[in-house]
Amino acid sequence: MPVCFPSxxxxxxxxxxxxxxxxxxxxxxxxxxxxxxxxHLASLSGDKVIYLVTISSRRNDSWMFHTVNVxxxxxxxxxxxxxxxxxxxxxxxxREIDDLVRALEGLDVDGLVxxxxxxxxxxxxxxxxxxxxxxxxxxxxxxxxxxxxxxEVLDAGMEFMITAVAARGLDETWLGRVIDRAAxxxxxxxxxxxxxxxxxxxxxxxxxxxDAPWFGGRLEIIRARKVWDGMRGNFLVEEAALRPRVRDP
Numbered sequence: 001m002p003v004c005f006p007s008x009x010x011x012x013x014x015x016x017x018x019x020x021x022x023x024x025x026x027x028x029x030x031x032x033x034x035x036x037x038x039x040h041l042a043s044l045s046g047d048k049v050i051y052l053v054t055i056s057s058r059r060n061d062s063w064m065f066h067t068v069n070v071x072x073x074x075x076x077x078x079x080x081x082x083x084x085x086x087x088x089x090x091x092x093x094x095r096e097i098d099d100l101v102r103a104l105e106g107l108d109v110d111g112l113v114x115x116x117x118x119x120x121x122x123x124x125x126x127x128x129x130x131x132x133x134x135x136x137x138x139x140x141x142x143x144x145x146x147x148x149x150x151x152e153v154l155d156a157g158m159e160f161m162i163t164a165v166a167a168r169g170l171d172e173t174w175l176g177r178v179i180d181r182a183a184x185x186x187x188x189x190x191x192x193x194x195x196x197x198x199x200x201x202x203x204x205x206x207x208x209x210x211d212a213p214w215f216g217g218r219l220e221i222i223r224a225r226k227v228w229d230g231m232r233g234n235f236l237v238e239e240a241a242l243r244p245r246v247r248d249p
Contacts (some may be wrong), residue, residue, distance in 0.1 A: 012190040024047070025113050026049075027051070028083075028126075032160075037162075039082070040156070050083065052082050057096065059173065066206055068206050068234050072074045074086070075242050076215075080216070083147075101132070105133065109143055117143075117144055117197075118201040146191075147188050158211070158212040159211040159218075161179065163175055166231075172233055176235040179207075202244070218242070220241050223237075
């Protein structure tokens with residue numbers, strides 16, 4: 001099936017898909033910044049994202065999918081206003097792909113959205129699944145410059161935090177840190193110095209969306225803990241709730 005990729009911003013994406021309007025889409029959704037933003041871009045094209053599909057692994061890691069704090073996907077999906085379909089997987093290499101295929105086979109959709117930016121491992125497998133099921137693979141972030149994409153997510157008004165780090169240059173202080181403009185500049189500097197991808201495409205970090213202009217409420221972290229082994233770590237959210245935004249009078 002043909003796939004169309006944008007070269008820059010939202011208007012490019014919309015123009016790219018102008019001849020493919022009114023598709024019903026499922027979107028892979030971890031609650032991280034990239035999957036959240038990709039689903040949003042897809043919804044701006046004239047198509048309709050009707051499912052946010054979350055892969056919940058029984059392992060603490062995965063070859064394909066984000067794992068940290070994916071239990072919060074249902075709360076975030078409620079904020080976005082789209083049905084969340086949660087698929088459990090063993091997390092075994094390649095078998096987790098089969099679990100995704102079984103889930104998609106039960107959904108009445110025309111395409112699958114992903115937030116892949118540069119992972120050929122993930123994209124090639126999603127391309128294969130899409131072809132097998134007769135779906136379009138919609139990848140609005142694919143091939144983008146990671147530093148520019150980070151700025152674009154912030155420009156769009158998304159608020160997110162770092163929930164996992166696994167790269168030289170990223171220490172325990174980044175766990176649970178909300179990324180604003182100053183933090184983004186610092187991340188870019190560390191990325192240039194240590195060579196990691198500033199959007200975490202190599203597994204260097206994972207994120208959690210907290211709020212965005214298209215959310216119906218803000219995710220509030222009530223209780224969380226850090227796990228740090230001296231080289232890598234996670235910010236594990238144990239309790240969270242969706243709260244109304246506090247608006248200026």
